[in-house]
Amino acid sequence: MATLAVENSAIPLLRAAVGDDRLQTTPEALAYFASDVYRCGGLPIGVVRPATVDSLQEVVRICAATKTVMVPRGGGASYTDGYIRTEGGHLLIDTGALDSIEIDEFNAVVTCGAGVTWSALKAALDAKGLRTPFWGPFSGIAATVGGSMSQNSLSHGSTAHGISAQSVLSMDVVLANAELMSTCSSKATRFYGPDLTGLFTGDCGIFGIKARIRLPLLPVQPRFECLSYAFESFADYHAASRKAAMARLDDSHFGLDLALSQGQIGRQEGMGARLKIASDVLRKAPNKLKGVAQLVQMALAGENAMRAGAYMCHYIVNGFDQSEVGHKARLLRRILSDHGREIANSIPTFVHSVPFAPLFNVLGPNGERWVPIHGVFAHDQVVPFHAAFKALIASHQAEMDRLGVWLGTMFSPVSGSGSLYEIALYWPDARTEYHDTTLADEYLAQQPSFAANPEARAFVDTLKEAMVALMQDYGASHFQLGRAYPFQSRLSTTQASLLRAIKTELDPNGLMNPGALGF
Incomplete structure (x- = not known):
C-alpha cells in the first residue's frame, strides 16, 4: 500500500516554473505513479512532466535548492522498483514529454528526447527507410529510449547488434546541479577517449537524468x-x-x-x-x-x-x-x-x-498478476542453472498449486557471448492502480478479476527472491537492476569505491534516485 505524501517547499516553486498542466499532485495521479508493474511504493510529493530540456533543468535546479529527491520515469513498464521508493516524499520526473526526434541522414545519426518511445522512433525512421541497430524491446509501444538506456534492454536487433547500450553514441544528461552535460564531445564516434557514455547506460538514473540520446542509423533491410x-x-x-x-x-x-x-x-x-x-x-x-x-x-x-x-x-x-x-x-x-x-x-x-x-502482458492470459525475473548467464552456466531451477520449482510445486501460482520461461541471446533466461511468474491477485490506468477499460472488462491475495503475493515475493539468489549462485548478471537485483555486492572494493566517488562528484547530496543500484 502506498504511504502518504508529505508537504514539500518545492511544490509552489515547481508550479510557478512549469505551470499547473505540467505538475500533478492529485491523489489519483500520485497513487498511479507510485506503482509499477509489480508493486506499490511510497507516494511522491508530485509528478512533473517537463516539455523541454530547459524546463527539465529548471525542475532539477529547484529540487537541488530545496533538497528534494528526484526520481526519473520513462515509459513506466519497470518491474524492479526502478522508480519506486518505499519512503516516498520524492518528486517523480516523467520524461515522456521530451519527445523530439531529429534525423540527420547525412551523418547517419538520430537525436531523440529521452521520452521518445521505441515505437514512435521506428515510425519516424521507417518513413525514411532507416533504423537504429538495436531498435527496442517488445514493450516498445510504451518503453522509452531514455528508459532503455537507464535500465539496459534487449530484443529487436539484439542478435546482430547487441543490447540497447551498444547502440548509443552519446547522451545529454542533466546533472544534480542542473548542468547539462554531453557524454561525448564528438558527434562522429562514442569512443573519443574514456567512454563516458557507457557510465550512464544501466545507471538507473543515479548519476543524472537523461534528456537527449544520439543513436547511429542503418538502412532498413526490406x-x-x-x-x-x-x-x-x-x-x-x-x-x-x-x-x-x-x-x-x-x-x-x-x-x-x-x-x-x-x-x-x-x-x-x-x-x-x-x-x-x-x-x-x-x-x-x-x-x-x-x-x-x-x-x-x-x-x-x-x-x-x-x-x-x-x-x-x-x-x-x-x-x-x-x-x-x-x-x-x-x-x-x-x-x-x-x-x-x-x-x-x-x-x-x-x-x-x-x-x-499492446501492454496486455502486464497481466497474465487469464487476468493474473505478472512479474518477470531474469538472469544473463555465461554459456557454460545456463544449462546447469536450468537444472537447478527445475529442482527449486519442484520443491515448491505443491505450494504453487495450492495458491494458483504458475510460471513460464523465455530465452534470448545476448549477442554471442551469453544467454538471457527469463522467468515469468503469475498468481491470482487484485490489480493495482498501474494496471487499471495502463490498460483500457474495454480490455479490463473482458478479463477476470481477483480479490486481494496477500498470501499468494507474499509467496511469489519469497519465490522470486529465491530465484534471484539461485541465479547469483551461477554467476548471473542482470539488466533493469532498479532496486531488485544485487549489484554492489558483486563489485570489488576498487570498483565500489570508484562508483561511489563518481556518485559523490555528480550528486553530492544524494538526490538522484537514491536507493537504486544500492546507492
Whole structure:
C-alpha cells in the first residue's frame, strides 16, 4: 500500500516554473505513479512532466535548492522498483514529454528526447527507410529510449547488434546541479577517449537524468524470412541458439517454453487483432503472393506451432534482397537442424508484423498478476542453472498449486557471448492502480478479476527472491537492476569505491534516485 505524501517547499516553486498542466499532485495521479508493474511504493510529493530540456533543468535546479529527491520515469513498464521508493516524499520526473526526434541522414545519426518511445522512433525512421541497430524491446509501444538506456534492454536487433547500450553514441544528461552535460564531445564516434557514455547506460538514473540520446542509423533491410524450430530439451535449445547467435545470421531471435508459448505469448486478442496481423503480414510480405502463402501456412498451423515442442525458438532474418535472405536462412537451418526440427513460423511472423504489441502482458492470459525475473548467464552456466531451477520449482510445486501460482520461461541471446533466461511468474491477485490506468477499460472488462491475495503475493515475493539468489549462485548478471537485483555486492572494493566517488562528484547530496543500484 502506498504511504502518504508529505508537504514539500518545492511544490509552489515547481508550479510557478512549469505551470499547473505540467505538475500533478492529485491523489489519483500520485497513487498511479507510485506503482509499477509489480508493486506499490511510497507516494511522491508530485509528478512533473517537463516539455523541454530547459524546463527539465529548471525542475532539477529547484529540487537541488530545496533538497528534494528526484526520481526519473520513462515509459513506466519497470518491474524492479526502478522508480519506486518505499519512503516516498520524492518528486517523480516523467520524461515522456521530451519527445523530439531529429534525423540527420547525412551523418547517419538520430537525436531523440529521452521520452521518445521505441515505437514512435521506428515510425519516424521507417518513413525514411532507416533504423537504429538495436531498435527496442517488445514493450516498445510504451518503453522509452531514455528508459532503455537507464535500465539496459534487449530484443529487436539484439542478435546482430547487441543490447540497447551498444547502440548509443552519446547522451545529454542533466546533472544534480542542473548542468547539462554531453557524454561525448564528438558527434562522429562514442569512443573519443574514456567512454563516458557507457557510465550512464544501466545507471538507473543515479548519476543524472537523461534528456537527449544520439543513436547511429542503418538502412532498413526490406526483405525478411521467419523461421521457427522446436527442441525436446533445454540443452538442445541452448546448443542451437548459442551457435546461431555466434553466426549472427538473424536480426533477432527468442525462445519460449511450452507454458509461455501457449499462454502469454500465444494468446490471440480477438478477431480484430487477428485481422490486423493478417493485414500487416500482407503489407510487409516481399510480394502479395508470398504473403497469401504465409497466411495460409499460419492458418493451417493453427495452435500447433504453440505446442510443437517443450522448447521453441523463433528467428527473424533480414536482408536487402530475397537472395541474401534465402542464403542466410539456409545457413541458419543447417545450424538449427542438428538439434531441433523446423515448425510453422507463426510466432515470429506475428512479432515481425506487430513488433510492439499492446501492454496486455502486464497481466497474465487469464487476468493474473505478472512479474518477470531474469538472469544473463555465461554459456557454460545456463544449462546447469536450468537444472537447478527445475529442482527449486519442484520443491515448491505443491505450494504453487495450492495458491494458483504458475510460471513460464523465455530465452534470448545476448549477442554471442551469453544467454538471457527469463522467468515469468503469475498468481491470482487484485490489480493495482498501474494496471487499471495502463490498460483500457474495454480490455479490463473482458478479463477476470481477483480479490486481494496477500498470501499468494507474499509467496511469489519469497519465490522470486529465491530465484534471484539461485541465479547469483551461477554467476548471473542482470539488466533493469532498479532496486531488485544485487549489484554492489558483486563489485570489488576498487570498483565500489570508484562508483561511489563518481556518485559523490555528480550528486553530492544524494538526490538522484537514491536507493537504486544500492546507492
